[in-house]
Amino acid sequence: MMRFMLLFSRQGKLRLQKWYTATAERDKKKMVRDLMQIVLARKPKMCSFLEWRDLKIVYKRYASLYFCCAVEEQDNELITLEVIHRFVELLDKYFGSVCELDIIFNFEKAYFILDEFLMGGEIQDTSKKSVLKAIEQSDLLQEEDESPRSVLEEMGLA
């Protein structure tokens, strides 16, 4: 089971964090800081897997973003690498040639995509098509919600 997934830039800015176990804020912060330090210090040719506390950390760098996952001891690291790659492919398909800016400005969409793909730390659906379809449909739903309303209504005046 995946415990958490972090996305952060080379400058140490956190872009996304998804935790699959309920943890206290303080602990989360500490873990994030710790991990970012460790992963950012690694050289390009070093292995993508490392051990940290009682978990295995699997990370991969895509352009300027580090995708970092923590999985349990018995989980397979190579599968986790594939999971990361699948997630990036989903983002790519959704945003169309995704870059870090897309994730910065549309972070909630990135979360929604991640929620369709992984749940409770396990893979929900291995088919790219069905994940993307589900997201499209939820987006449509949102657009229906946002049916044309007058500005006044929006402001709560009418």
Add this chain to the structure above:
Amino acid sequence: MALKIVKGSIDRMFDKNLQDLVRGIRNHKEDEAKYISTCIDEIKQELKQDNIAVKANAVCKLTYLQMLGYDVSWAAFNIVEVMSSSKFTYKRIGYLAASQCFHESTDVIMLTTNQIRKDLSSPNQYDTGVALTGLSCFVTPDLARDLANDIMTLMSHTKPYIRKKAVLIMYKVFLKYPESLRPAFPRLKEKLEDPDPGVQSAAVNVICELARRNPKNYLSLAPLFFKLMTSSTNNWVLIKIIKLFGALTPLEPRLGKKLIEPLTNLIHRALDLLYGMVSKKNLMEIVKKLMLHVDKAEGTTYRDELLTKIIDICSQSNYQYITNFEWYISILVELTRLEGTRHGHLIASQMLDVAIRVKAIRIFAVAQMATLLDNAHLLTGNMQRNGICEVLYAAAWICGEFSEHLENPMQTLEAMLRPKVATLPGHIQAVYVQNAAKLFSTVLKSQEGSTEGTAAQETSQLMIDRLPLFVQSANLEVQERASCILQLVKYIQKLQQKEVEVAEEVSALFAGELNPVAPKAQKKVPVPEGLDLDAWINEPPSESESEDEQPKAIFAKEEPKHSRSRHTEVDEKELARRREARKQEQANNPFYIKASPSSQKVYQESPGVEHIPVVQIDLTVPLKVPGLPMSDQYLKLEEERRQKERADKKKKEKKKRKEKRSGRGRRHDSGPESEEDITPAHMVDIVTEEMPEEYHLNIEPQKSLIFERSQK
């Protein structure tokens, strides 16, 4: 009052939405903290409003700030409010925020129970979906207990989307509230055979994870999983199932046996991949891993498979991936220790191939082969055809042909002539005998020069003593060679007793190098001028009287046709007469090899010795030789280059090695350089496909994550 409303509304017009917030933060890099605290104050104001849209916007911004590391737990109640909105957009934002920051000690979590229950039974599947996803992140034991039943009903929802999510979340629920497992289990089992593949994989996933924690209870499901494993093409699912079996097999030995077949198929597929994977750098590591597997493998078929694979990947493309042939030879020698293999000839042919074609390696190879011969008693246990004793064939030949590199030829000679050798298969014995002769010549050469004149005679005596055993062998080839060589040695001994130096002449017997011959080489030999291969050499017996063997045996073109047509008209009597005539010729021909073992009389004249051709038997061993001698030179060059590099490296690393020597631990029998890092002849670029090659520290965020890759 109205003024307040208007003022508030105008404020709302200037509310920041998420994009503004993000942009603002990026623009305020210097005073980020201050800017953000201003924003938080604004957010607090927004949250006091009644308008749900405003609240949702605020919560969205809060989520972003939470990601940056700011604590937002004070807004928990507002988050719950947003969650309870009827609009999907806001609900989504609320659940997202909740999953990011709710945890067990959040007080307001109890308030969410009813809301979640409502959402779970919503007609809109995405409402349900979002609720399930969010719940999976912050589920507590209380929530689990209260909502377990609702989720169980959802497992049988009409929509597969919901079913899938419900199944997955059950795992989380079980973790928090184990009592829910018992009632839910039958439903879960049903889901294993759900028509929708997504739901099915979700069920497999959950059961696998549960089973890993407590394998005993899930043993009854093994047959079902077995069926799934053989029928599923989804690799993710396969991996999970195999992991599950890994946990189950210790408890059920019969299961292990049944699993062998499909697992071997999978392993075969994986092994086949190895072909493509191999490169210069990783070949040694890959083979090392495979050798470990070979040691651990229990079944002989599997071991054989591995063996074939190892040799295949090493020898593919004309050994292009091998940087260190000494290492390869040592691998081959290690492989000989395998018992019960059926690919002995493969190893043998590889050894021969490498020893012949890689000159630089010959010294090492010969040393290894000599050790093998000395320890032949370990290998003679397996007498079957193509068993490991085939290796001795190669060992003997290599020692004989390259005997000049042997450290102690006398010892090897004695090893070759041991009585136990007679228990080996015939074709191996034949090679032994022939190469014993080669060794004999080398030994003679070294001994005759020395002051001890008797040593040479003792050697001859040794040969004379031991060879008769082979002369009496049941195998024809062995008999032939043994008797031939025995006579030769007897004659040499006579000469030695007369104090004549014979070493030079004996070594002339085996002079010249034997190079590998391409299979098509014969065709490429140009027919010399004036030779008509189709012409009859001798006239058929009824026609000619004399044996006309002039080199100018050019018959006119019409005559062969004539003789041939005449030949076909002959009748039975003619055939019988010709047969008789042939038999008589053969009886008189001293060089014709008959079926009876009376050929000893033939080899009496010493002048006959020079004409005995030294023939290489390789009928059983298919020498893989696609290349012509040119590849030899290439290999030589490569070897020399590498050796040079190695020599340079060695000088640098000698000190380091001395320090590390204590920590080396157990080493394989391989030569001293098998574990050193050999730099390949040319730098191998390891291309990481995703990374662009520029490695600036400040890469623009606009750079696309997946550079040139199209969808895979």
